[in-house]
Amino acid sequence: xxxxxxxxxxxxxxxxxxxxxxxxxxxxxxxxxxxxxxxxxxxxxxxxxxxxxxxxxxxxxxxxxxxxxxxxxxxxxxxxxxxxxxxxxxxxxxxxxxxxxxxxxxxxxxxxxxxxxxxxxxxxxxxxxxxxxxxxxxxxxxxxxxxxxxxxxxxxxxxxxxxxxxxxxxxxxxxxxxxxxxxxxxxxxxxxxxxxxxxxxxxxxxxxxxxxxxxxxxxxxxxxxxxxxxxxxxxxxxxxxxxxxxxxxxxxxxxxxxxxxxxxxxxxx
Amino acid sequence: xxxxxxxxxxxxxxxxxxxxxxxxxxxxxxxxxxxxxxxxxxxxxxxxxxxxxxxxxxxxxxxxxxxxxxxxxxxxxxxxxxxxxxxxxxxxxxxxxxxxxxxxxxxxxxxxxxxxxxxxxxxxxxxxxxxxxxxxxxxxxxxxxxxxxxxxxxxxxxxxxxxxxxxxxxxxxxxxxxxxxxxxxxxxxxxxxxxxxxxxxxxxxxxxxxxxxxxxxxxxxxxxxxxxxxxxxxxxxxxxxxxxxxxxxxxxxxxxxxxxxxxxxxxxxxxxxxxxxxxxxxxxxxxxxxxxxxxxxxxxxxxxxxxxxxxxxxxxxxxxxxxxxxxxxxxxxxxxxxxxxxxxxxxxxxxxxxxxxxxxxxxxxxxxxxxxxxxxxxxxxxxxxxxxxxxxxxxxxxxxxxxxxxxxxxxxxxxxxxxxxxxxxxxxxxxxxxx
Numbered sequence: 030x031x032x033x034x035x036x037x038x039x040x041x042x043x044x045x046x047x048x049x050x051x052x053x054x055x056x057x058x059x060x061x062x063x064x065x066x067x068x069x070x071x072x073x074x075x076x077x078x079x080x081x082x083x084x085x086x087x088x089x090x091x092x093x094x095x096x097x098x099x100x101x102x103x104x105x106x107x108x109x110x111x112x113x114x115x116x117x118x119x120x121x122x123x124x125x126x127x128x129x130x131x132x133x134x135x136x137x138x139x140x141x142x143x144x145x146x147x148x149x150x151x152x153x154x155x156x157x158x159x160x161x162x163x164x165x166x167x168x169x170x171x172x173x174x175x176x177x178x179x180x181x182x183x184x185x186x187x188x189x190x191x192x193x194x195x196x197x198x199x200x201x202x203x204x205x206x207x208x209x210x211x212x213x214x215x216x217x218x219x220x221x222x223x224x225x226x227x228x229x230x231x232x233x234x235x236x237x238x239x240x241x242x243x244x245x246x247x248x249x250x251x252x253x254x255x256x257x258x259x260x261x262x263x264x265x266x267x268x269x270x271x272x273x274x275x276x277x278x279x280x281x282x283x284x285x286x287x288x289x290x291x292x293x294x295x296x297x298x
Numbered sequence: 299x300x301x302x303x304x305x306x307x308x309x310x311x312x313x314x315x316x317x318x319x320x321x322x323x324x325x326x327x328x329x330x331x332x333x334x335x336x337x338x339x340x341x342x343x344x345x346x347x348x349x350x351x352x353x354x355x356x357x358x359x360x361x362x363x364x365x366x367x368x369x370x371x372x373x374x375x376x377x378x379x380x381x382x383x384x385x386x387x388x389x390x391x392x393x394x395x396x397x398x399x400x401x402x403x404x405x406x407x408x409x410x411x412x413x414x415x416x417x418x419x420x421x422x423x424x425x426x427x428x429x430x431x432x433x434x435x436x437x438x439x440x441x442x443x444x445x446x447x448x449x450x451x452x453x454x455x456x457x458x459x460x461x462x463x464x465x466x467x468x469x470x471x472x473x474x475x476x477x478x479x480x481x482x483x484x485x486x487x488x489x490x491x492x493x494x495x496x497x498x499x500x501x502x503x504x505x506x507x508x509x510x511x512x513x514x515x516x517x518x519x520x521x522x523x524x525x526x527x528x529x530x531x532x533x534x535x536x537x538x539x540x541x542x543x544x545x546x547x548x549x550x551x552x553x554x555x556x557x558x559x560x561x562x563x564x565x566x567x568x569x570x571x572x573x574x575x576x577x578x579x580x581x582x583x584x585x586x587x588x589x590x591x592x593x594x595x596x597x598x599x600x601x602x603x604x605x606x607x608x609x610x611x612x613x614x615x616x617x618x619x620x621x622x623x624x625x626x627x628x629x630x631x632x633x634x635x636x637x638x639x640x641x642x643x644x645x646x647x648x649x650x651x652x653x654x655x656x657x658x659x660x661x662x663x664x665x666x667x668x669x670x671x672x673x674x675x676x677x678x679x680x681x682x683x684x685x686x687x688x689x690x691x692x693x694x695x696x697x698x699x700x701x702x703x704x705x706x707x708x709x710x711x712x713x714x715x716x717x718x719x720x721x722x723x724x725x726x727x728x729x730x731x732x733x
Contacts, residue, residue, distance in 0.1 A: 030393075030394045030395075030398075031391060031392070031393055031394070032380060032381070032383060032386065032387065032391060032392040032394065033386070033387070033391045033392075034386055034387055034388055034389060034390075034391075035386055051423060051428055051429055052423045052424065055419060055420055055423040055424075056420075059409060059412065059416075059420050062412065062416065063409060063411050063412065066411045066412075067411065133406065134406055134407050134424060135384075136384060137384065137406040138382070138384070138400070138406050138407065138424055138425060139382055139383035139384050140424060140426070292385065292386030293385060293386065295379070295384045295385045296310065296385050
């Protein structure tokens with residue numbers, strides 16, 4: 030094995046990440062295990078948070094403001110969006126702190142640093158899976174049958190994961206350099222929510238702006254979730270493509286940015 | 299060849315390590331740069347740089363045990379950090395053959411909420427073991443740490459001794475081909491140092507390669523055939539341990555253990571040399587040894603009736619004993635120019651752990667501070683409480699957060715009908731069991 034100064038822009042060391050996949054699973058498992066340790070209701074928190082937000086949204090944006098919901102009952106309309114959204118928001122803020130929070134380990138042991146943000150976005154999937162279960166009684170109650178698009182849910186989840194990782198790599202790197210970032214991130218996430226079709230439907234955006242709107246990857250993910258779970262609306266085609274391209278570009282440059290500080294993170298932290 | 303280092307260098311921009319930047323400063327610099335013709339923009343370039351290591355080249359054969367010696371801040375720890383891949387070199391490269399493991403700090407990656415069992419897996423994986431390796435060694439690790447009964451208890455409920463034993467047991471079962479040991483980072487825990495040294499002996503007997511950073515010249519001499527002496531980021535000597543260590547000790551005697559000279563203080567401590575009762579320069583003492591400090595100072599002009607204090611502080615910065623002329627009233631009539639003062643602590647019964655010397659001076663008024671330096675020198679009190687005749691169940695554990703010297707005391711338990719028992723730390727020579 031060779032130790033060298035950081036070599037160029039494209040030195041991601043992804044081979045090392047693959048070689049330490051076992052450690053990745055240990056980190057994911059730790060995250061999941063620690064998260065609800067010593068809480069009274071444990072994993073029920075994963076369900077309660079989106080459900081309560083759904084109730085609040087239903088009352089205020091639905092019943093009071095009467096925002097259009099593509100003909101769907103408000104609880105279904107909002108929950109279908111809140112599930113991927115909560116996952117994304119949680120994964121993104123977890124990612125931001127992934128490096129800084131583990132500085133004790135980082136300054137003592139070497140392993141591919143990429144595992145830290147990666148483990149956060151993967152561990153969040155467990156919460157998402159638990160929360161998805163709530164959707165079932167809700168759909169039955171309103172008598173809604175999901176479309177065949179249900180089979181595409183994993184693809185939408187993967188997209189949300191990549192999006193959280195892509196933005197997360199930028200933010201966690203910035204957080205190492207400037208600790209202001211941790212104060213900015215909650216605000217960014219809030220802003221992001223208004224730029225995503227959580228409260229409203231994506232069809233509210235004029236058709237000629239759809240492709241720009243689609244550059245926000247969560248647009249495709251959330252619309253995709255609504256379509257897959259409820260069978261209403263159109264499958265997000267063009268939007269999804271724009272999202273995919275945007276995420277890939279963002280992820281690639283996120284990796285470049287992240288690997289720039291990878292070699293010196295122990296000195297900077 | 300196990301390790302081949304070629305012209306390795308590591309540069310730090312001063313300030314980079316001390317604190318992160320706030321975005322505010324960057325913005326302020328940008329604004330200043332725009333207004334003040336690039337003054338802010340060049341601020342980064344103007345920051346002083348420091349080569350912690352420069353042009354360091356050496357080879358280590360497989361199976362060799364090599365000591366790395368040098369003063370604090372010489373670059374020894376930076377070298378180990380580069381070898382452990384914690385930080386990358388700025389220039390040069392290193393070729394490593396085999397898996398690298400380090401005893402830089404134990405307990406890394408422990409999560410307090412998780413049980414001992416979970417932590418063995420987690421910590422083992424972070425240190426580079428595979429799941430099957432951990433499974434295979436699990437029972438051995440737990441037995442070594444003597445925590446069988448508590449293995450399913452969260453480690454936050456462990457005593458510090460149990461915690462350290464488990465942490466060390468994991469590190470000790472790593473079995474890397476190249477083992478890096480930094481005694482400096484493990485300081486504060488003499489029991490652990492002893493275990494480290496024992497483990498290193500085992501490892502090198504198995505034909506593995508060991509790099510050992512230490513201030514303990516006795517251990518370096520006995521464990522390492524070869525030593526590398528690093529001074530100000532450069533290799534100044536590389537060869538047989540006996541001769542390198544002898545040269546190093548020679549230089550320390552004529553150089554200093556730690557210099558705090560800044561040059562502009564009215565009275566500054568140039569160096570502090572620690573000696574034992576036999577007058578030998580050392581940083582290793584037994585509890586109850588005289589600790590003799592030669593303090594070389596430089597007074598700018600004549601300073602009448604200055605007040606001096608010398609304090610021994612433990613590894614977490616708590617003072618444990620002090621000599622202070624403001625209390626004893628024996629300040630010197632004057633100090634002038636360069637000179638030497640000596641302060642001897644007579645037979646302090648310090649508990650075994652790492653200590654630092656802090657010292658300072660005030661003017662005759664007792665208020666004006668002339669100098670004040672923490673950590674002007676370091677030393678360790680060797681052994682464990684066991685070695686001094688204390689035989690309780692916790693007497694062989696981690697003492698780094700144990701501030702108290704142990705003075706003789708007695709227990710009276712009239713209810714048991716037994717006579718009172720008296721306890722004291724005895725001299726190591728009488729208490730230590732024959733090996």
